[in-house]
Amino acid sequence: KIRTQAExxxxxHQPAISQKNAxxxxxxxxxxxxxxxxxxxxxxxxxxxxxxxxxDAASDKELSVKLAFHVKAKLKNSKEIFLDSPKKxxxxxxxxxLGMIAEDGGDGSLDDFKEIxxxxxxxxxxxxxxxxxxxxxxxxxxxxxxxxxCSSHNQIENCLRQVLLDRFRAYKKNGLAGIAPYARSKKExxxxxxxxxxxxxxxxxxxxxxVFNRYASEYPNNKPxxxxxxxxxxxxxxxxxxxxxxxxxxxxxxxxxFVYMERHFYLSRSHNCLQGIGAAxxxxxxxxxxYATRTSTDQVSGFGSTAxxxxxxxxxxxxxxQNFERAREVLAAASTAKDVDNLAQEFEHARDxxxxxxxxxxxxxxxx
Numbered sequence: 001k002i003r004t005q006a007e008x009x010x011x012x013h014q015p016a017i018s019q020k021n022a023x024x025x026x027x028x029x030x031x032x033x034x035x036x037x038x039x040x041x042x043x044x045x046x047x048x049x050x051x052x053x054x055x056d057a058a059s060d061k062e063l064s065v066k067l068a069f070h071v072k073a074k075l076k077n078s079k080e081i082f083l084d085s086p087k088k089x090x091x092x093x094x095x096x097x098l099g100m101i102a103e104d105g106g107d108g109s110l111d112d113f114k115e116i117x118x119x120x121x122x123x124x125x126x127x128x129x130x131x132x133x134x135x136x137x138x139x140x141x142x143x144x145x146x147x148x149x150c151s152s153h154n155q156i157e158n159c160l161r162q163v164l165l166d167r168f169r170a171y172k173k174n175g176l177a178g179i180a181p182y183a184r185s186k187k188e189x190x191x192x193x194x195x196x197x198x199x200x201x202x203x204x205x206x207x208x209x210x211v212f213n214r215y216a217s218e219y220p221n222n223k224p225x226x227x228x229x230x231x232x233x234x235x236x237x238x239x240x241x242x243x244x245x246x247x248x249x250x251x252x253x254x255x256x257x258f259v260y261m262e263r264h265f266y267l268s269r270s271h272n273c274l275q276g277i278g279a280a281x282x283x284x285x286x287x288x289x290x291y292a293t294r295t296s297t298d299q300v301s302g303f304g305s306t307a308x309x310x311x312x313x314x315x316x317x318x319x320x321x322q323n324f325e326r327a328r329e330v331l332a333a334a335s336t337a338k339d340v341d342n343l344a345q346e347f348e349h350a351r352d353x354x355x356x357x358x359x360x361x362x363x364x365x366x367x368x
Contacts, residue, residue, distance in 0.1 A: 063295045064295070067292075117157060121153050123241065128150065245264045245274075
């Protein structure tokens with residue numbers, strides 16, 4: 001498009017559009033369409049962080065927020081920042097354990113989950129043994145039947161590891177369609193359908209990166225050239241209970257920048273699923289990052305859903321803004337190649353907060 005414009009202008013002896021100017025025009029266009037005002041866009045380019053409010057909800061179970069900020073850091077280390085082994089355990093006190101899954105790109109094994117242990121044994125054993133549709137745990141009907149056969153803590157942990165491996169393999173083979181639904185007291189909940197609806201509700205990704213948008217929706221089919229992925233599990237202690245997430249990260253370079261997705265395609269409890277989409281656009285002195293996340297939780301659905309979601313979005317957005325501001329400042333200080341570990345760690349922290357902000361504790365604040 002830039003070349004065509006340049007050729008057209010040369011015929012009329014007009015100056016060509018530079019790559020830098022074209023990028024800035026694209027940046028203004030994207031931020032404007034994302035709902036940021038002209039003054040907010042100017043502030044972002046000047047180095048400030050802006051919280052852009054919530055997104056158009058994909059369902060009545062959704063909390064969302066979008067942020068934009070400028071960092072004085074080049075994007076040459078994008079893979080290390082976005083996809084490599086997470087460092088969350090090093091600074092997040094809620095992380096009990098964490099591990100990569102199928103680092104060789106294969107189908108994974110039970111060995112990938114050997115570090116998962118259920119602390120608070122009496123409480124967790126009772127939860128899993130007495131699991132039922134609509135209980136505190138996110139399990140399918142078949143998984144509930146599996147746990148009812150367990151008679152010891154060791155058997156419960158082994159059963160959980162098998163459930164996690166089976167869910168990982170089903171997702172990697174069949175994508176969103178492979179995610180087993182959660183049993184609920186009235187109607188099953190489909191994380192796959194919810195995540196697909198979240199992708200469909202987005203307006204910017206299909207316009208500016210239709211190839212990546214299609215891959216996010218149709219994974220594992222139609223993988224774009226240059227796209228890379230990684231998987232890991234993380235066990236957070238929430239309300240004194242182990243809460244395990246299966247996480248998929250995928251990203252690819254585009255137009256000198258980077259587009260990225262983090263998808264929590266299984267969560268053992270607390271909320272249903274989570275999906276964050278981010279893009280980093282290069283500018284003269286670094287990059288501008290736009291990040292939006294959607295979290296699905298049953299605790300904001302039903303009667304008064306609109307009001308509950310409005311309050312929840314503000315609570316989550318305020319906390320995220322504080323954490324991203326901290327990350328942005330450290331990113332600027334850690335922008336050299338030798339500091340890439342610190343850079344990646346701060347991106348990890350800012351991104352992981354997206355999941356943490358929708359935990360049961362925050363839902364308790366929302367209820368109040």
